Amino acid sequence: MAVASPDLHPPIVELIGIRKRFGPVVANDGVDLAVLRGEIHCLLGENGAGKSTLMKILYGLYPPDGGEIRVRGQKVHIRSPRDAMALGIGMVHQHFMLVDRLTVAENLIAGQEPVRNGLLDLRRARQAIREMADRYGLRVDPDARVQDLSVGEQQRVEILKALMRNVDILILDEPTAVLTPQEVDELFRVMLQLKADGKTLIFITHKLRETMAFSDRVTVLRNGRHVGTWRTADTSPEQLAEMMVGRQVTLRVARPHRLPGDVLLELDRVSAIDDRGQPRLRDVTLSVRSGEILGIAGVEGNGQLELEEVIAGLRPISSGRIRINGQEPRQPGPRGRRALGLAHIPSDRLRRGLAAPLPVTRNGILGRHWQPPFARRGVLREPAIRSHVGQLLAEFQIRGRLDAPASTLSGGNQQKLVVARELAHGPRVILACQPTRGVDVGAIEHIHSRLLEMRAAGAAILLISADLDELLALSDRLVVMYEGTIVAEGPADRFTRKELGLWMAGQRPDRAGSLAQAAPDRHPAPPKEGAAHA
Amino acid sequence: MLEGTGTSRAWLRELAVALVAIALALLAGALLLALAGYSVRDAYWSLFQGAFGNIYSLADTFLNAIPLMFTGLAVAFAFRGGLFNIGTEGQLYVAALATAITALAVPSWPPVLAIAAALAAGAAAGAAWGFVPGLLKARTGAHEVITTIMLNYVAILLTTHLVKTRFKAPGPVDQTALIPAAARLPELVPTTRLTWAIVIAVVLIALVDWILRRSAWGLDVELIGQNPSAAAYAGVPVTSRTACIMAASGAIAGLAGSTIVLGVLHRFITNFSPGYGFTGIAVALVARTRPWGVVPAALLFGALQAGGLSMQLFARIPADLLTAVQGLVILFVAAPGLVAIVRRRRRARTPAAHEAHEANETCVAHETRDAHEARDAHETREAHETRNAHEAHETVRKRGANR
């Protein structure tokens, strides 16, 4: 518990014994944290460790159940973000707090609008934005609509929003999760500049590499508890990993070499449009063989969701062909695909993968609930359902009751339920989308090993993930998507992270051609929709 | 609000919600009575007498409850599929006229056949009246609350027009001729107007309950109601199911009109319904959208309706007060926050640890630990509470799916 103290600066923020409970879940259990003035302090922990909760308490979004907050040595009560801002605390949220439909300027001035004659003074707003943007090299167009910005640009707007409120303590919640490696570098440059400018930065992450790369000190949280605080220079990634998880973790999965078999999933020049009629997929051609994992890399919002939906039968294709297990689905929609042996782990379990208020028994048979053995002549067969779903729970070590609503399961167990359900019927083709998003390390390990088992059993797996580490660990081959087209493809071990990052940003690495191949034809960029989580 | 299957404790909690809502609404009604200078005691006493005072008033209560069982069941069923059918009034009008016309058209058929044909015609008309907004909702996203209420007005105007121009019996009143005796529903209890309609209602309730709990089709309905995106993902044909759910709901509501024609009025009279459709909304919500809950809820509102008449006659208090009370019941029963407040108060007085487990079930903060998880939980709660609202605009949903 020793806090490294020989620093010259006094603590600017002290959290003492913070407690917070959500229903039965203890999110923060007496957490202490001291952040020194002018440092970059990493808050490290795996999903569910209580990092975001702690920072949302500091930002006034959640009232703590107990504990004390001191800012600049003074005890304070932060009841709302307004209070936090008054204390000079700002926060860049993981899910951007931006409105797609409004302009950058409107987003930036809301809450402290410049006024002239009772009306919004946008001229003054633009000027203030440009000044602040120039100072930190955060280029944005004040009159652009947020929906037209890339994810990286949106993050710049988020940072500007905090800066324009004159904060000197800036919390960044998992800021790198959605960025390309190059964008991450750019973010770190901005953060260092902010530090040089005297600002204090608190940086939430679960990525060791980033922690080691540039934080001054690091605090590890686990299960809502404070594990320890160290100077980053005094620790190692292995130590931190063990602190995070509470046991030794193997950071790499074993992926035995395997010769791929027949092509089981084939897309031939597939195009699709989104709900607003904008083209989102353009002539995508790819194939996945038996025993192979093909990873799809790309910044979110570059057509991955449409690709998922098109393969799953949830979005019509405007041209092209899809073959699953050698056949074109005769029946439109998900039923026809399932009949051909497709399993689909959807990218958003709560939007799509589960009907959370319904019991686990019903969620465990979703997608096959009308057919034997679960139903006969339209009548549900309860004994068959219960024994099947009971088996799923046992096999995947899912903690939950059969008759409880799926919403009562933890995120990790919900995801395991979805994966268990989808892998239960010996699928030939598996569409695995963000299969481990937002789940704890135990569940990640479990899901990864299950996917590799299926690979070994000869399934063809298409893996769509925003997590580069996951893609690099699991995939045999990778393709990179940019603005709805495939811009690069090749064996996974031929890509470096840096190259991947450039491809993902729509650039062409200088020496890439020889190793990973650039996809043959590229198209002019379609209008881009922002991926802000509105 | 519209939970699927649940544990017995969840069931008890919902019963408590319904009772609290009714009590609060009656209390507010008392306040209105007092403000208007009436004696609350006299008013509610004559209400009670009119509903339960003697065998005749009890029969009246049952008589009023029967159409409410149909409309309540219709609204509840649509709710389970995530649809808010406030068009039961229109559906029962078109059904009632279709039933009357059919009954008049088959004077020589044997009773069972004539009744079956007349009921089928009514159900079909009601189904058609429900199908249209269902299809529009599924295809275009036009909110069913607006389209069904517009169709209520259209139904009343259309039936009036048809009676006036085509089916009017001689006389000053716009009504059809009396239907033949063979097509009338037989009395269940002699000398009351309690007919076999109540049996039809109860059988229908049992059927709907079974469908929702035990059939694959019923699971489709629940899926669409709880999470239309998950339903689509699971391969449920959401568009056609949505239209079917509304059609089924319309058919059930239609039977309210049909059984009134065959069992009570024995003819179609324009503007005959005292608002069975709207009361059905209150019935469905008090029943917490559970089919069997519709029986006690319909009896309760049947009692209010029967009692209201006696209140008007004997205490000289206009019965429309009870419409206002109905509105209040809907508001109170639909307000989960009300329960949360009551529970929070109670919890303040009991050891906190004791309640920790239950807290999860209330709609107050139900959030888990970290960013992802907290978001997930937020979405659970959101999906749980505002599903209808989300559904309100298909485009929101579609756009969301695009994220």
Add this chain to the structure above:
Amino acid sequence: MSDAWEVIFQINTLTAALRLATPIALAAMAGTLSERAGVINIGLEGKLLAGAFAAVYVTYVTGAPWLGVLAAMAAGMLVGLLLGLFAIRLRADHVVAGVGINILLLGLTTWLLQVVWGGRGTSPAVTSLPRWSIPVLRDIPVVGELLGSHSPLVYFTLLAAPALWLVLFRTPAGLRVRLIGEHPEAADTVGIAVNRTQYLTLMAAGALAALGGAQLSLGDLAWFSQNMSAGRGYMALAANVFGQWNPVGSLLAALLFALTDAVQMRIQTLPNPWPAELVQMLPYLLTILVLSGAVRRSRPPAALGRHYPPDHGAGAL
């Protein structure tokens, strides 16, 4: 047939349309306002009735229709507050709460009608709002006939639409309202009091819709009758969708609905009228048609119908 068209589309019909559009337009703008703040406002029908009744009652008691108009606004604000209480504080489903409010107000106004005046159908006649005749305007040919002489609330409506547009899209308050309707978390994190703003917006919307009610009872007629809104609140909501959540669009859509209403009234005065009931259906059918056509292309506020947790932020009333 061509004769019929001439009769239907004479200037009188258009003038009548303007008059008839006023309640729908005011309610539609109220819908725009509250839905921009993220609250679905099915309760417009109830607000129309509340406004219509309050206006007549207070005019009946005081003899001053302007006091009636004020009373209508107060009643509308009260109903708006009630919707806020249930939809925001008590976290009821917005649509269910709105329908509950409509049934409550239908019952309440009908009951009060009988309690106060005895009869069930209509109230006694009271002093109606004056007709204003605008000096310069009335002398312009055609336009003068169209706009020259109306209830003050008609002119108010014509001015309110652009004014409301200005407020929503060009002022800080409007920006905040829109931010809340799109992304309440974002509003909260920049220090905007989400729920308090929603309450205020709902009250303003209530007042606006109730003015529509006052126009129904004191502007068009001079009495209150049972369920006199006759579905206009729901039409207003459809007009709001058709008008793309824009006050000016709402006004134009309301004019379209009202024109149909004016035409159906005119048709009934023709020498060989079509059956009254069939003609009366026109506005209702048009509403269904317009809504079905409009929704697919529309983009409602992203957070419409969502609750924002009142556990934090300055929300508790």
